[in-house]
Amino acid sequence: ELIREAYEGSERIRIIANQITYLTHSGEGVETETVKLQQVLDSAIRMAQPEIQHRATVVREYEADSLYIRGPRTRLGQLFLNLIVNAAQAIEPGDRAQNAITIRVRSTEEDRVCVEVQDTGPGIPSQLLRRIFDPFVTTKPAGRGTGLGLSICRRIVHSLEGTIEIQSHPGQGTVARVVLPKAPRARRPLSMPPTSMSAVRRATRGKLSLLVVDDEPVIARLIQKALVKHDVTTASDGREAVALMGQHAYDVILCDLIMPEMTGMDVYRAALQRTTPVHDRIVFMTGGAFTQRARDFLQSVPNLRIEKPFDLGHLERTIYEAADIVDPR
Ligand SMILES: Nc1ncnc2c1ncn2[C@@H]1O[C@H](COP(=O)(O)OP(=O)(O)O)[C@@H](O)[C@H]1O
Numbered sequence: 251e252l253i254r255e256a257y258e259g260s261e262r263i264r265i266i267a268n269q270i271t272y273l274t275h276s277g278e279g280v281e282t283e284t285v286k287l288q289q290v291l292d293s294a295i296r297m298a299q300p301e302i303q304h305r306a307t308v309v310r311e312y313e314a315d316s317l318y319i320r321g322p323r324t325r326l327g328q329l330f331l332n333l334i335v336n337a338a339q340a341i342e343p344g345d346r347a348q349n350a351i352t353i354r355v356r357s358t359e360e361d362r363v364c365v366e367v368q369d370t371g372p373g374i375p376s377q378l379l380r381r382i383f384d385p386f387v388t389t390k391p392a393g394r395g396t397g398l399g400l401s402i403c404r405r406i407v408h409s410l411e412g413t414i415e416i417q418s419h420p421g422q423g424t425v426a427r428v429v430l431p432k433a434p435r436a437r438r439p440l441s442m443p444p445t446s447m448s449a450v451r452r453a454t455r456g457k458l459s460l461l462v463v464d465d466e467p468v469i470a471r472l473i474q475k476a477l478v479k480h481d482v483t484t485a486s487d488g489r490e491a492v493a494l495m496g497q498h499a500y501d502v503i504l505c506d507l508i509m510p511e512m513t514g515m516d517v518y519r520a521a522l523q524r525t526t527p528v529h530d531r532i533v534f535m536t537g538g539a540f541t542q543r544a545r546d547f548l549q550s551v552p553n554l555r556i557e558k559p560f561d562l563g564h565l566e567r568t569i570y571e572a573a574d575i576v577d578p579r
């Protein structure tokens with residue numbers, strides 16, 4: 251109990267700085283386990299207390315029965331914490347008695363559970379609501395919001411085969427609704443890995459048109475040499491890459507994440523904003539140190555990544571996999 255309190259206490263400090271990806275890099279608690287939903291929610295509520303306490307009262311509307319779900323405990327905590335912090339931050343401090351954050355838990359038809367986080371904040375304009383799950387969409391000042399929270403939430407929910415939606419009408423508050431599968435009563439056998447069909451398809455695929463972006467010319471050239479059977483263009487910085495993206499439709503863009511000036515994240519943003527977006531074609535090359543922002547970013551997008559140094563076989567498989575995702579054949 252003491253350890254838990256100390257832990258949550260130290261986590262709070264980080265949350266104030268909106269470091270919502272707490273713990274995920276420590277590698278602990280990321281393995282799938284069966285967790286009690288109400289307990290995960292209570293923990294998230296406690297961690298969000300510093301954000302909540304001057305703004306709203308917390309109302310728990312939990313179904314009486316304990317509900318169990320399966321997933322990595324820290325990711326689930328991160329999911330609900332972010333929704334609760336968003337709810338709190340939407341409410342102006344100072345009028346605690348007039349505002350509420352309601353956390354509702356119930357089981358739905360069959361095998362699912364539904365969690366709602368409702369607030370009495372100002373609501374979300376429909377313009378913003380449409381893009382709210384996109385990375386980098388934020389209305390908060392720098393340092394307070396990264397705009398990555400909800401895209402991380404969506405990734406987590408989708409990885410657990412759940413759904414997430416946000417309903418809001420300006421002036422009437424907001425409801426975030428997450429629906430997740432209930433933990434099965436008995437252990438089922440692991441599902442089969444994907445059949446070798448796609449491997450066959452990949453092997454028979456022809457030449458791809460690739461763009462390799464790396465500020466280390468040596469690496470770019472090495473990759474180009476290794477992938478002679480494809481059409482490989484190289485760029486030595488983000489700006490050049492973005493210009494090339496405008497001139498040619500690449501099947502896959504292999505992009506270094508950390509580069510001076512324009513980073514892989516900036517390239518992603520530029521690719522996302524094109525009339526025909528090509529952000530989903532990007533495979534990020536990573537290696538070495540990560541900033542918190544880079545870590546948040548990688549968590550917020552579904553793009554494939556490959557860690558340097560990589561061997562040729564792995565590189566090829568990753569490229570074909572990326573090509574399959576954007577253009578399944
Ligand atoms: N409950 C809410 N009420 C009002 N606006 C919200 C709510 N949740 C999210 N938003 C809006 O969506 C934006 C994106 O949220 P998010 O992805 O968590 O990023 P961040 O919180 O870092 O800004 C917020 O900046 C805010 O404008």
Ligand SMILES: [Mg+2]
Pocket residue numbers: 332335336395399400
């Ligand atoms: Mg947020």
